[in-house]
Amino acid sequence: ETGVTQSPTHLIKTRGQQVTLRCSSQSGHNTVSWYQQALGQGPQFIFQYYREEENGRGNFPPRFSGLQFPNYSSELNVNALELDDSALYLCASSMTSGGARETQYFGPGTRLLVL
């Protein structure tokens, strides 16, 4: 167990709806990264949050957005859901301190199905 938790575990939505996924980082970690893992593929980087700001973004459209809170927990929001957004969404926490970056530890993921 990494200490990274995600909620909900599973979610079913319909096209056009909006969804919010949540992540609590491991104690002592200040950075949260989000990844999308489509079926049969490796995780793809969505974005990263550090000090409550987006600190890097992958090749995902603006309808994917996020937040980080003062306690370092994070939300991933997806607007105007499309069928291709069906995937496992993984959150990873790590410690960024003085320029050193540490290993990312993953949560169990939220499985999203868009119908």
Next chain:
Amino acid sequence: GEDVEQSLFLSVREGDSSVINCTYTDSSSTYLYWYKQEPGAGLQLLTYIFSNMDMKQDQRLTVLLNKKDKHLSLRIADTQTGDSAIYFCAERDPGGYNKLIFGAGTRLAVHP
């Protein structure tokens, strides 16, 4: 471009050694990782290696790194049925933030 490559499937007999291979793209990558994913679960960190090392051993796991060929391998000694899972190789993007670039994963099947 970003393209970490792995073979898709490996089948081994229980008790044998498993070797999972990976090629990565960026010779300036500093850290390379192996993660394990069991069905329906998140990713579990197995081990990592820093780019100035050639080998790292951790109990049953041995990681070999060939920087010249950009080749990484994970050897699992005495493979058990509990090792059946998908194994992902990942490189840390050498850019300014801590982004991981993953391969598609190798499915390891262990049979009696």
